[in-house]
Amino acid sequence: MSISERQKEERALRKERILSGALTVFKTKGLDGATMDEIAAESGFGKATLYYYFPSKEDVFCGILDRGWTQLWESLEEDIHSDTGPRETFINILIKIAKKAQQNRNEYEFMFNAPKAISNIDDSDQDWKSYQHQLYAILKGLLDDGISQGQFPKLDSDLMFKAIGGLFVGLIFMGEKNKDITGGDIEKLLNQLITDPNQP
Amino acid sequence: MSISERQKEERALRKERILSGALTVFKTKGLDGATMDEIAAESGFGKATLYYYFPSKEDVFCGILDRGWTQLWESLEEDIHSDTGPRETFINILIKIAKKAQQNRNEYEFMFNAPKAISNIDDSDQDWKSYQHQLYAILKGLLDDGISQGQFPKLDSDLMFKAIGGLFVGLIFMGEKNKDITGGDIEKLLNQLITDPNQP
DNA sequence: TTAATATTCGACTATTGAGTCGAAATTTAG
DNA sequence: CTAAATTTCGACTCAATAGTCGAATATTAA
Incomplete structure (x- = not known):
């Protein structure tokens, strides 16, 4: 029983x-x-x-992150394992994250911003951190591949990753306005700003 | 006496x-x-x-912001009033901020990130806030002008502002590494990522 | 029904940290 | 030198809050 x-x-x-x-x-x-x-x-x-x-306030806090990152990771798996090229996969993933972030803005704002505000004893033994790292590693890998295949501008991929990461976070979370950015907007922006050298 | x-x-x-x-x-x-x-x-x-x-902890806090934003504003005035075109002025300002941010990373990280973490009774009667707003207004204006003069991709300037703002913050502050980004790197990135339609 | 188990909770404790107090030390000015 | 003004500070107060306790209530299984 x-x-x-x-x-x-x-x-x-x-x-x-x-x-x-x-x-x-x-x-x-x-x-x-x-x-x-x-x-x-x-x-x-x-x-x-x-x-x-x-057991503690911190566990409540981490509970939110765990739930969010786990769900996000799971919802992205199909895209990650699709066999489209790196550039397309990369952009698809970003668009998907953007859409989810708009539907659950509070949660995603928390997921992306809250961790910075901690300096606790969490020697990366948190579940959510591994999901986060995995996702970042995937994106970084796609970027690397895309660059070497000439689908992105030839730039240091670390720098590019920072830039796109920041751009993305800014796009979704900056500004008080809640005028919803459409998936189309994001797609357009990504394509406009991250020029594809093959498409003149 | x-x-x-x-x-x-x-x-x-x-x-x-x-x-x-x-x-x-x-x-x-x-x-x-x-x-x-x-x-x-x-x-x-x-x-x-x-x-x-x-008089209080909050005043210490605001003291840091006041000092930072005032100094930044003053150091930018010459660029702001220069008679270069909007695109060039815009990029010059970003590069200058980036350089200053690298020299005083802690201070600038604080200036750019700390304010989000407040929800106090500061009904915008803080000095630093006005400098911040002025700077943002200037940049936004330059962006608007640049777009209407065809120096930037034709995109909603609000969106573009968010994107570039995020990109910039990401570039300077994301990642633990302190491998210094050179002014050249930033210039290259801005020029690569924010394509100038007039320069094919 | 009844005993074990699971769930709920308000009141209590213990700590922490912002801000105060009054007195001491130092500096200035005449 | 002396008195006023300025600067310094450790010890204290007091409110806020994370976490605990023990008892009460509800649910389950036999």
């Missing part, structure tokens, strides 16, 4: 609920401004209950 | 010392992680002395 499947699911659902509440509070109050009391109130539990599901 | 000129200067110097110490602590501990005790220790004063020079 161990825990039933349904019990597991409900527990997971409650965890989700807490993570959502936490995200809301983090968004409005910032990482340190958010208190466990507020998160508890927002998610509809007593504070002590939070600690029944998560 | 009011305060002498020398006294004023020394006081300003002590303030500088405190700001530098604060910057060091902010860099290692983060905005909220940094304590006034640490800042005091780092800058070589007792804590109470800090409060003799700055």
Whole structure:
């Protein structure tokens, strides 16, 4: 008579609920401004209950990142393993991330910005970090291949990666306005700004 | 027998010392992680002395931003008022900022990233904010002009501004490596990535 | 029904850190 | 030299908040 499947699911659902509440509070109050009391109130539990599901505030925090990066990674796998050329794959992935980021802006803003604001004892033994690194490695690889195949301007790929990464983050997250950027906009921008030397 | 000129200067110097110490602590501990005790220790004063020079922690914080944005603004004025075309002026300014950012990386990282981490009662009555806005307005204007003169790709200038802003920040601040990007690199990247339709 | 198990929670504790206080040391000016 | 003004500071207060405790409630399984 161990825990039933349904019990597991409900527990997971409650965890989700807490993570959502936490995200809301983090968004409005910032990482340190958010208190466990507020998160508890927002998610509809007593504070002590939070600690029944998560051992610490930091674990709530990492829970959000884990969920986000895992989901993102999974949703990208088909694109990653497609057999289109590096340039197309690269751009497809960026567009897909952009779309997901627009649908869940708070979550993605958190995923992309929050980690910088930590200096804790997380010697990269966090799940989300491995997903993040894998994704970055894939993108870097596509960029390298694309450059060597002449599909991108011939530039140092590290530099290019930084530039595109920054460009991308700026595009999605900069500015208060929520005038939605369409997938088309992003595609156009990427194609305009990252010129393909083969297409004159 | 009011305060002498020398006294004023020394006081300003002590303030500088405190700001530098604060910057060091902010860099290692983060905005909220940094304590006034640490800042005091780092800058070589007792804590109470800090409060003799700055009324609150937030004022220390804003002091750094004020100093940074004011200096940056002043150092850019000649470029802003030069009579080169919009594209060239635009790129010159970016290159200049990049160079300054490399010389004072901590300060500039703080200037560009820290403000996001605040949600306080600073209804834009801060000096630094006005300098920041002015600078952004100038850049936006140059971009608009450049686009209408056909010196940039024909794209929505808001979008373009976000993209270039992000690209720039990514280029300077992303990645842990401190392999210095040369001014030449940046110029090359800007010219490669932001293609000039007139130069085929 | 009943006992074990799982879940919930408000009140409490313990720590941390911003800002204050009043007194001491130093500098200035006459 | 002396008194006023300036500068310095360690010790203290006080509020905020992460995390704990033990008891209460709800659910499950037999």
